[in-house]
Amino acid sequence: GNSVTQMEGPVTLSEEAFLTINCTYTATGYPSLFWYVQYPGEGLQLLLKATKADDKGSNKGFEATYRKETTSFHLEKGSVQVSDSAVYFCALTAYSSASKIIFGSGTRLSIRP
Amino acid sequence: DTEVTQTPKHLVMGMTNKKSLKCEQHMGHRAMYWYKQKAKKPPELMFVYSYEKLSINESVPSRFSPECPNSSLLNLHLHALQPEDSALYLCASSSAASEAGELFFGEGSRLTVL
Numbered sequence: 001g002n003s004v005t006q007m008e009g010p011v012t013l014s015e016e017a018f019l020t021i022n023c024t025y026t027a028t029g030y031p032s033l034f035w036y037v038q039y040p041g042e043g044l045q046l047l048l049k050a051t052k053a054d055d056k057g058s059n060k061g062f063e064a065t066y067r068k069e070t071t072s073f074h075l076e077k078g079s080v081q082v083s084d085s086a087v088y089f090c091a092l093t094a095y096s097s098a099s100k101i102i103f104g105s106g107t108r109l110s111i112r113p
Numbered sequence: 114d115t116e117v118t119q120t121p122k123h124l125v126m127g128m129t130n131k132k133s134l135k136c137e138q139h140m141g142h143r144a145m146y147w148y149k150q151k152a153k154k155p156p157e158l159m160f161v162y163s164y165e166k167l168s169i170n171e172s173v174p175s176r177f178s179p180e181c182p183n184s185s186l187l188n189l190h191l192h193a194l195q196p197e198d199s200a201l202y203l204c205a206s207s208s209a210a211s212e213a214g215e216l217f218f219g220e221g222s223r224l225t226v227l
Contacts, residue, residue, distance in 0.1 A: 032214050043117075043203050043218030044156065089155055093214040099144070099169065101213050103155035 002027040004104035006090045012110045013080055021075040021107045023064075023090035031092040033057075033066055033073040034101070038087045047075075047088070082111045116140050119204050119219035127227050128194060134222045136187040136204030142217070144210040145187040147179060148203040150221070156203055162187060163210040194226045 007022040032051045036044040048057030050066035057064050062077045073090060090104040117138045126132050144163050148156035161169035162181040178190040187204055201223050205216040
């Protein structure tokens with residue numbers, strides 16, 4: 001079946017550090033891939049997406065590239081800020097079940113000033 | 114500002130109470146969702162409405178009863194809940210059910226069942 005695996009958290013970094021949160025997926029066909037972010041006390045927000053191989057999604061300084069050969073969609077940011085502290089969810093939708101999004105388990109990120 | 118509005122933000126209820134959660138969106142989206150989120154877990158899909166008709170029920174117990182009065186509103190009626198139903202309930206919408214990857218979430222209703 002379709003699934004998403006992300007790195008265990010929590011991840012703690014200092015401000016201005018480089019961030020990578022790993023995400024790999026298992027899916028039949030060609031899924032669409034997403035990163036969502038959930039700030040404390042809020043619902044989830046779509047951060048970025050990629051719908052086909054080699055697409056790069058980007059938003060707010062975050063980037064992720066759809067790598068079909070490694071079935072990965074790692075989230076990166078060159079210089080994190082305290083305001084980036086949140087829980088990040090990698091997710092996919094598969095063509096066979098486009099009305100259902102499958103979330104990874106989430107990675108909690110804490111940024112120290 | 115979130116474009117999906119949920120009320121109430123917090124709800125405490127006893128196991129014999131009847132209450133409702135409400136969700137509203139004015140983006141013209143034709144698909145609306147209810148998710149349940151426990152602490153430190155991803156959201157779990159409960160129900161999907163597409164064009165005001167229930168299209169997915171993820172085997173949710175009957176003590177949860179969804180309703181979609183019109184294309185902008187989504188309710189979740191609660192009756193005889195159990196303490197383990199305490200969670201954050203998130204409403205979401207998308208332009209269509211086939212665009213379920215691009216969800217707009219509300220801030221959620223935090224439910225405590227005593």
